[in-house]
Amino acid sequence: MNTTVEVLGFAREPAWLPWAVTYFFLIGISTSAFILSLPGLAWRHPDWRNVSRRALLVALVCGVAGPVALLADLHQPGRFLNFYLHPNLGSWMAWGAFFIPLYMFGLFLYAWLCLRPQLAILGKSGDRFAGVYRTLALGGHDNPGAIKAAALLGGIGAALILLYTGMEVMVVQARPMWHSPVLPLLFLVTALSGGLGMTALFEALRGHKAAAPLLNRWLVRSQWAILLLLLVWWLSGVSGLSGAATEALAAMQGAFSWWVTGAWLLGSTLLTLWLASSRRHTLVLPALFALQGAWTVRWVVLMVSQSLPKMGATTHDYFLTLTPDGLLGIVGMVGLCLTLYIVLTSLIPWDDLAQDHGVQS
Template sequence: MSIIEILTPAYEVAWLPWAVQYFFLVGMAATSTVWVWRCAWSRDPALRRLEPALMIVLLCSSIAAPVSLLADLHQPGRFWHFYAHFTPWSWMSLGAILLPVFVGLSVANVLAWWLDKRALWRGLSLALLVSAVSILVYSGFEVMVLRSRPLWNTAFLPVNFALTAALASLGALLLVARFLPGGVAGLPMNYIRRWSLGVVLSLILVALLWLGSGLMGESRSFAAAQELFQTYPVWRLGFLGSCALGLLLLYMLSRPAETLQGTWYSLLCAAFMLGSAWVFRWIIFMAVQGVPKYGAGLYLYTMPLGSDGLLGMLGVLGLCIALIAASTTLLSLFPARHAPLTAQAAQTH
């Protein structure tokens, strides 16, 4: 009797960890525009207290995201090829047009807010919201169109990208507010709680719709996920862990708004909200690439420690920390012109 040993080969991944950082940051920047638009057009003075932290989240994430994209392209010069050889049928080529417009509008919104040009800010917030929708569509569809990956090739993917990014933007809002005068205690937590609960409930609804479509045989992604769940314990653990995290977030955010204003409780909520959105993208990009298109077993992937792996991820984290630190420092040195109105709103509420 002969013994045949089958080895699973190691293949180079097409999407590097840089892509995880890019999709995380650009999604967070795009979905934060919903809260920017809400604050710009609201007559509730309590929302003024959200504006400083919100504008820092928008500015920092919209600047850090393109840096991650350029790094994922390996050579910054490749970005020029999207303009020199424009192909409108390519989502990546369209993104090369849409992304600079979005970044420019993000910076313009921050400047209009800081200069207290409320009428201008309102108009710009609408333009930014439209631009953000284009970013969410392009970034979701450039992954969804790959038919060779059933787990990606579903209309539910762009929706999940958008909803998890919205959750991350609210988590970042809670985190950044800690470094501003007043901290999280000065935030209108009833708004953050309501928005966060709405996002989590929407995610649960989308998951149930995906489950229903799969049970009716209308979803290739569900069939592929079901096979992974039945075959590989690591995927089974991942699916169950995602369900548990979703229920935990639902419970934590269902607590009274006063509870969320606790220093450690708000930090824990922010960590879970940011972490769940980031882990979702890691699973979608890195773990799914370990699933062979043809054959059995899982491809082996070891994250490199250099710039294409751990070092690059730490670099993006350091860039975000530096941008937040610079923004909060500049805001304290040069307060927005309507800062007294914000302080007054905080005292009356």
């Protein structure tokens, strides 16, 4: 008896491009950095005061750059406007179009209220922009109640951003690697790790090493959480408790590239954990590996997983190209973040003693 097996393969381009990875990466860092700014600026915890100032700077830089990557991924502004003209309230992606403006408004209001006293000092410094600073300060009064109210608004927006960015991927049942309740939690924890890493990197750029023990302590906790979530996902797959995880592991079985990817993700997480715990007074290395880990998780989930077939038996490998939709776009977003950093640090002091001296940068 002869048996015929037909193997089908469908060639197609990836639906999500590196722009999406960049957006998820930057907006996650911005929202987590916003959360890191609350202890020192909203709740006035003395141990966090200095760190929270740089965390607010991170939130602004990445918060402005993130939506730019999202618009680039949509390819034309009309697609973004369509979310408002024809809202689909049953879609997490459509809800994101409302959550993003809410978060951005809360972030800008919160940042302005926190910076008002400093803007008033700059308005008296005799700088050529002194008149602009005085106008923006609106008296320059420090209003803790208003700051907490703005922090609540921004916090709600940040929580909704972190929720929808995980859920809009998780609800896609056609991709087993995405359709897991672990995914939103993994995005959340890696966003917090990336926020800690970027804040530590900004501290290093300003030459402030005193914050290293505090940031590394929380970085260690975030890496343990990442390892736990990866273990839960793997166990749910090998035990059969999660059909999607089991299907994803079966699709990856026997592929050498996936073994390398898994080993890299696990190894880099362990390395970040070791650096943050053993070199508590070091900022740059733990920060860079934490950022690399946050980026790797999003790249693997959003880009590499698209190589797994939704139908048929053919994988569809993606190769990063030197185009605006590839490496050039990523480099451009790095340049935008660097430009925003230079502009903000040139116009507004962010050092610890800025409020006392008024002209430091």
